[in-house]
Amino acid sequence: MGRSPCCAKEGLNRGAWTAIEDNILISYISTHGEGKWRDLPKHAGLKRCGKSCRLRWLNYLRPDIKRGNISPDEEELIVRLHTLLGNRWSLIAGRLPGRTDNEIKNYWNTTLVKRLTKPTSPSQSSRPPPPPPSRAKRKTVPPPPSNNRSSRCPPPTATRPIVLRAKLNKSLRTFPSQFSPGSSQPITPNDNDRGQFLAPPPPIPQTEGAPLLPTCGDSPSEDNTRDGQLGDLGFLDFDERMLEDWVTMYDGADTVAANTEEGKDSVLDLESLAFFLEE
DNA sequence: AATGTCATCAACCGCCAGATG
DNA sequence: CCATCTGGCGGTTGATGACAT
Structure with missing residues (x-):
């Protein structure tokens, strides 16, 4: 297809960043915000590739970096x-x-x-x-499971069953399950693209039109999102394999609302689910 | 002290997916 | 629908410092 390079390579600095370059980048982003990485070096007066600026900021200069x-x-x-x-x-x-x-x-x-x-x-x-x-x-x-719902459901090799009620939509991927308890402080206002924790835990979206996990045996005509209501998807045999499949299918959705065997209705992130599975 | 080896990590590279026109 | 752009991601490299000989 012959893509153009992300930026012209000629005349650009490479290698380690200097303190001066860092300062320029920090002051530019603090004024103009993140984004437009391609144009940033030009506007900020940096002889760096936009990609390099982005990397430097995300991995090193962001104020919330630990x-x-x-x-x-x-x-x-x-x-x-x-x-x-x-x-x-x-x-x-x-x-x-x-x-x-x-x-x-x-x-x-x-x-x-x-x-x-x-x-x-x-x-x-x-x-x-x-x-x-x-x-x-x-x-x-092998390619990820197709839209054919039945093909998404591997044979049950359950470690223990969980009732999965909904796949969490992307808006919910941002809240922490274990960290910064009691803290609702956003870490950074512009981190809406990296799964960072921007907001306090939202309520379980029982009445929101969150997209749902497919269910085994559902007919394609049965849409669980109808009227924006979450339907009970029924019992699924759930194991790590399936979870990984779902992670592949729903890249970015790292939380699900689950009704566990014990009947606890809760939102679980994948980390919690992993812990759950290990029990 | 000089040299070689290992460990660390910042930075780069190339690919991919979503957005856009 | 297609081509292109853009940002993001994971793999890899290379510079540097620490440690061993």
Whole structure:
């Protein structure tokens, strides 16, 4: 197709950023906000590719960045999320306020991989991660389930059943389940694209027209979103495999409203679900 | 002290998907 | 519907510092 490069390469600075460049970028974004990365260098007077500016801002200069000292809790969460999501660093980072996908990716590749691939002692309970469903692999992996609903439902290999009532819509992907409890402070006003936590937990959208998970055996004509009401989708045999399939299908939806076996009606994010499944 | 090796992480690269005209 | 643009993502590289010999 012959795409044009994201920016002209000639005459651009490369490599490590200088403090001056950082200051220029910070002051420009604080004045004009994020976005328009392609035009940003030109307007800000930076001899950098727009992509490079974006990366520098997101991974290093944002005011809410938390750097270094990944806590044991964070580490455990990273391991669990990676078990569930694979190398989907942006999704994982979205559950760790202040952490960037790049940092988590680096931490995983340098620290955790080595630790987790070592022969585990009896005291170590972390299981090695499954082959990650990376983007590269998604190319070669069998295509995601088609719109044929029945094809979306693998044979039941349940670990335990959950009644899934709704797939959470994208507006709900932004609230944290465990972090910043009691805090409703937005982390950054412009992070609407990275699964960051922008808002306090919204109520369960029982009457909102949230898109629904497909149900096994539904006829395509039965639309659970009719009248904007959530229908009870019935019992599904639920396991990690299905969850991963749904994550693939509904990329970005990392939370579901679930009615567990015990009858608790709740909104669960995938991390909670992973925990639930491990029980 | 000099050299080699390893570990870390910022930055880059190429691909992809959604938006737009 | 199609071509192109744009932003985002994950994989990889390379510079740098720490540590070992």
